[in-house]
Amino acid sequence: MLYKRNPQLNKNGELIHLLSIEGLPRDVIHHILDTAGTFLSVNEREVKKVPLLRGKSVFNLFFENSTRTRTTFEIAAKRLSADVLNLDIARSSTAKGESLLDTIANLSAMHADMFVVRHSESGAPYLIAQHCAPHVHVVNAGDGRHAHPTQGLLDMYTIRHYKRDFTQLTVAIVGDIVHSRVARSDIHALSTLGVPEIRAVGPKTLVPSDLREMGVRVCHDLREGLKGADVIIMLRLQNERMSGAMLPSAGEFFKNFGLTPEKLAWAAPDAIVMHPGPINRGVEIDSAVADGAQSVILPQVTFGIAVRMAVMSIIAGNEA
Amino acid sequence: MLYKRNPQLNKNGELIHLLSIEGLPRDVIHHILDTAGTFLSVNEREVKKVPLLRGKSVFNLFFENSTRTRTTFEIAAKRLSADVLNLDIARSSTAKGESLLDTIANLSAMHADMFVVRHSESGAPYLIAQHCAPHVHVVNAGDGRHAHPTQGLLDMYTIRHYKRDFTQLTVAIVGDIVHSRVARSDIHALSTLGVPEIRAVGPKTLVPSDLREMGVRVCHDLREGLKGADVIIMLRLQNERMSGAMLPSAGEFFKNFGLTPEKLAWAAPDAIVMHPGPINRGVEIDSAVADGAQSVILPQVTFGIAVRMAVMSIIAGNEA
Amino acid sequence: MLYKRNPQLNKNGELIHLLSIEGLPRDVIHHILDTAGTFLSVNEREVKKVPLLRGKSVFNLFFENSTRTRTTFEIAAKRLSADVLNLDIARSSTAKGESLLDTIANLSAMHADMFVVRHSESGAPYLIAQHCAPHVHVVNAGDGRHAHPTQGLLDMYTIRHYKRDFTQLTVAIVGDIVHSRVARSDIHALSTLGVPEIRAVGPKTLVPSDLREMGVRVCHDLREGLKGADVIIMLRLQNERMSGAMLPSAGEFFKNFGLTPEKLAWAAPDAIVMHPGPINRGVEIDSAVADGAQSVILPQVTFGIAVRMAVMSIIAGNEA
Numbered sequence: 033m034l035y036k037r038n039p040q041l042n043k044n045g046e047l048i049h050l051l052s053i054e055g056l057p058r059d060v061i062h063h064i065l066d067t068a069g070t071f072l073s074v075n076e077r078e079v080k081k082v083p084l085l086r087g088k089s090v091f092n093l094f095f096e097n098s099t100r101t102r103t104t105f106e107i108a109a110k111r112l113s114a115d116v117l118n119l120d121i122a123r124s125s126t127a128k129g130e131s132l133l134d135t136i137a138n139l140s141a142m143h144a145d146m147f148v149v150r151h152s153e154s155g156a157p158y159l160i161a162q163h164c165a166p167h168v169h170v171v172n173a174g175d176g177r178h179a180h181p182t183q184g185l186l187d188m189y190t191i192r193h194y195k196r197d198f199t200q201l202t203v204a205i206v207g208d209i210v211h212s213r214v215a216r217s218d219i220h221a222l223s224t225l226g227v228p229e230i231r232a233v234g235p236k237t238l239v240p241s242d243l244r245e246m247g248v249r250v251c252h253d254l255r256e257g258l259k260g261a262d263v264i265i266m267l268r269l270q271n272e273r274m275s276g277a278m279l280p281s282a283g284e285f286f287k288n289f290g291l292t293p294e295k296l297a298w299a300a301p302d303a304i305v306m307h308p309g310p311i312n313r314g315v316e317i318d319s320a321v322a323d324g325a326q327s328v329i330l331p332q333v334t335f336g337i338a339v340r341m342a343v344m345s346i347i348a349g350n351e352a
Numbered sequence: 353m354l355y356k357r358n359p360q361l362n363k364n365g366e367l368i369h370l371l372s373i374e375g376l377p378r379d380v381i382h383h384i385l386d387t388a389g390t391f392l393s394v395n396e397r398e399v400k401k402v403p404l405l406r407g408k409s410v411f412n413l414f415f416e417n418s419t420r421t422r423t424t425f426e427i428a429a430k431r432l433s434a435d436v437l438n439l440d441i442a443r444s445s446t447a448k449g450e451s452l453l454d455t456i457a458n459l460s461a462m463h464a465d466m467f468v469v470r471h472s473e474s475g476a477p478y479l480i481a482q483h484c485a486p487h488v489h490v491v492n493a494g495d496g497r498h499a500h501p502t503q504g505l506l507d508m509y510t511i512r513h514y515k516r517d518f519t520q521l522t523v524a525i526v527g528d529i530v531h532s533r534v535a536r537s538d539i540h541a542l543s544t545l546g547v548p549e550i551r552a553v554g555p556k557t558l559v560p561s562d563l564r565e566m567g568v569r570v571c572h573d574l575r576e577g578l579k580g581a582d583v584i585i586m587l588r589l590q591n592e593r594m595s596g597a598m599l600p601s602a603g604e605f606f607k608n609f610g611l612t613p614e615k616l617a618w619a620a621p622d623a624i625v626m627h628p629g630p631i632n633r634g635v636e637i638d639s640a641v642a643d644g645a646q647s648v649i650l651p652q653v654t655f656g657i658a659v660r661m662a663v664m665s666i667i668a669g670n671e672a
Numbered sequence: 673m674l675y676k677r678n679p680q681l682n683k684n685g686e687l688i689h690l691l692s693i694e695g696l697p698r699d700v701i702h703h704i705l706d707t708a709g710t711f712l713s714v715n716e717r718e719v720k721k722v723p724l725l726r727g728k729s730v731f732n733l734f735f736e737n738s739t740r741t742r743t744t745f746e747i748a749a750k751r752l753s754a755d756v757l758n759l760d761i762a763r764s765s766t767a768k769g770e771s772l773l774d775t776i777a778n779l780s781a782m783h784a785d786m787f788v789v790r791h792s793e794s795g796a797p798y799l800i801a802q803h804c805a806p807h808v809h810v811v812n813a814g815d816g817r818h819a820h821p822t823q824g825l826l827d828m829y830t831i832r833h834y835k836r837d838f839t840q841l842t843v844a845i846v847g848d849i850v851h852s853r854v855a856r857s858d859i860h861a862l863s864t865l866g867v868p869e870i871r872a873v874g875p876k877t878l879v880p881s882d883l884r885e886m887g888v889r890v891c892h893d894l895r896e897g898l899k900g901a902d903v904i905i906m907l908r909l910q911n912e913r914m915s916g917a918m919l920p921s922a923g924e925f926f927k928n929f930g931l932t933p934e935k936l937a938w939a940a941p942d943a944i945v946m947h948p949g950p951i952n953r954g955v956e957i958d959s960a961v962a963d964g965a966q967s968v969i970l971p972q973v974t975f976g977i978a979v980r981m982a983v984m985s986i987i988a989g990n991e992a
Binding site: 086120121130131139 | 716717718719720739746750751949950953970971973974
């Protein structure tokens with residue numbers, strides 16, 4: 033075989049799984065964002081419900097706990113009229129020694145239609161997509177340090193909403209990039225959508241230098257990183273993920289890389305400030321910025337539901 | 353400002369949140385009870401479902417665990433056709449250091465319609481109601497020692513059902529009053545509804561003496577407290593809430609304040625016996641009373657679903 | 673009273689609870705299997721949903737945790753359009769000292785329609801069925817070592833599907849029979865359905881000798897047990913249930929009783945291999961068998977949803 037087909041797309045190039053933004057064609061990304069736009073109005077109606085996934089069984093398989101992310105998928109699926117099953121995987125058969133693939137085979141045999149998968153191991157959603165029955169669709173809700181594609185897509189929706197044209201933008205991603213699957217998904221999306229200047233900003237210990245090979249400009253100085261930026265994506269300082277002493281202290285980090293109104297002034301005057309949440313006030317972002325006029329952190333959450341509805345309805349409609 | 357408007361009511365005096373019975377006008381309480389009456393018949397139908405909250409997203413935010421109370425709200429919301437999201441708050445973002453108000457802002461941004469809040473801190477539901485978006489409604493499902501308004505309302509429904517007229521009644525509330533948010537909610541409701549004699553009955557350590565300022569008669573002798581009572585509300589002995597030695601022992605408590613058939617004979621012959629559940633048989637109440645002809649403990653549970661349906665449908669229909 | 677009526681059947685002999693296969697008439701079993709057949713097609717539709725339990729409240733009461741079994745009942749109930757309430761019993765009122773029967777009385781008072789009960793104590797579902805209100809139906813989802821009737825029924829569905837006629841079959845049940853409620857349910861079902869040769873196969877410590885009184889042939893040699901068998905039901909080695917040293921080691925068990933392709937050849941050439949899952953690969957069954965052409969382990973899972981839909985819809989339609 034000369035090439036390995038992107039496992040997310042069927043032979044017509046239609047999305048059947050969402051595993052990673054890496055390798056997604058630009059038109060597929062724009063189709064998702066366009067579809068999300070139509071769902072945004074559904075979420076503002078009196079009756080926030082469309083019957084697109086009625087009678088479908090969506091399984092939330094969270095091998096790694098994340099109440100917030102699970103909730104966003106659960107709302108999205110219920111507003112599409114799906115039946116949602118939350119599996120408390122930590123306490124289930126896997127604890128009895130059943131393998132991941134046996135669990136998946138069993139749930140597929142129950143006529144599952146979709147798995148929303150969160151896993152601490154990078155690649156787990158790929159493995160599941162490769163082995164599940166052809167009628168089952170897989171959405172990656174975050175795998176290890178690898179990818180968090182729905183977060184990446186909602187970030188793109190947000191940028192497109194406020195800035196319209198990707199091809200003139202300078203986007204700065206700031207903070208703990210090495211541990212961030214969000215940063216990785218954002219960089220792939222921004223590249224595909226034609227953003228000319230993508231910057232990765234943070235201390236040396238938290239910014240992998242091989243990002244340069246992806247066309248990313250690496251900055252270890254915040255002033256340089258923010259200068260003239262149109263979009264600033266602050267990352268969460270993943271305290272719970274840090275092992276050892278990769279940075280001196282939260283206070284030191286805030287002094288050098290925390291976003292305050294003064295530092296925000298280095299960016300373009302109409303720059304927007306984004307954050308995947310939950311925010312650490314006073315660690316990576318000052319409350320005056322998080323709650324300020326340039327913050328679009330809460331609109332990101334709103335767009336996130338619409339983007340997840342778009343992804344779920346699109347893949348459910350395409351055959352393997 | 354000369355007065356602070358009741359945060360539960362909009363400018364037309366309509367209920368938009370249910371935070372506490374304190375300050376609720378008598379006609380608002382009767383409107384809730386009347387509405388509950390219509391839902392009681394829904395719960396007896398073959399198809400226990402009305403479409404009043406169809407397409408609405410109701411979030412159960414239980415910062416303090418209570419499977420029983422959560423279940424009653426979940427049933428009520430589902431019978432109103434709402435989408436219900438149960439958030440396991442203890443394991444979610446708050447654990448990652450996110451503030452209560454950031455959690456609320458995020459969920460509001462997901463186009464939540466209603467928060468059902470249980471919290472160990474008194475006042476938490478007020479704080480949430482003050483800060484959430486105008487389209488969101490808040491129901492207090494128990495906050496600290498402060499209030500448990502739906503329990504208070506279902507108690508009023510029960511009393512009205514069996515006794516019709518509040519203005520001739522003697523109501524005795526018996527037991528651990530100092531730790532009881534139910535007692536506080538009941539006392540406010542009974543006062544508002546015109547009950548002429550409200551008694552708080554229990555040992556000195558468990559009955560706050562400032563109740564007298566609320567027009568409550570404090571009795572430290574059970575015989576005096578029960579004499580001629582038309583309604584007896586037994587409280588649960590909150591073993592899990594007692595710190596230190598406020599009472600000698602469960603056995604001693606039962607001897608002095610546990611309700612037995614002999615002691616029940618001191619009350620009016622047609623007195624009803626209520627309890628918010630779960631009951632401690634042989635601690636605050638004897639099985640012969642709990643299961644006896646005068647007990648209305650299980651009807652309280654039935655009425656509770658209808659009252660919660662009433663509250664949720666009323667507030668969802670009123671604009672801030 | 674000269675006889676005690678089967679508590680699962682009403683006076684017309686119709687199923688109102690499913691507590692055990694023991695005592696179920698043959699025509700009732702066949703009626704369940706026939707009904708399951710109609711639901712199998714529902715599960716293959718685009719919209720996997722029928723309105724038979726619309727507006728009904730189904731409570732999953734899992735006093736013993738089993739995510740997998742709970743999930744199968746939750747899917748089945750949702751595909752019947754019921755409202756499903758999952759009670760985390762371990763953390764609920766029972767933890768506050770409320771008795772099982774008080775919990776049941778409370779949930780019944782909420783107008784529950786059905787309890788799906790899993791309990792580590794044999795007989796708990798019977799106790800609940802005896803004490804719950806007449807409008808409530810009980811399904812045993814596994815009680816102690818006693819019974820697991822829906823597993824037994826889905827096993828019968830599987831055998832009927834592949835073998836059609838029960839009256840010519842040799843069925844071998846292999847492994848840890850003494851700890852297995854599945855084995856007990858299967859033996860009752862196979863007897864009732866007229867299977868002429870039922871074999872219980874395993875080491876002496878894991879096969880109760882009193883099975884002979886039930887007409888079962890006990891074999892302590894796997895070759896003897898499998899010889900000419902048309903159906904092989906492998907049981908899970910319940911490591912988590914074994915107390916003390918009833919068997920030497922998993923390796924030793926596999927050598928003597930683990931099913932490999934070589935040993936499978938002792939059975940009839942068209943024998944089917946069943947397993948209730950989750951499987952322990954390399955302990956009771958070799959992967960080559962579990963994933964092989966004679967394995968019907970995944971079809972069992974598919975049939976299980978249809979059988980549970982059948983049981984729930986049948987009992988909900990019959991009055992006590």
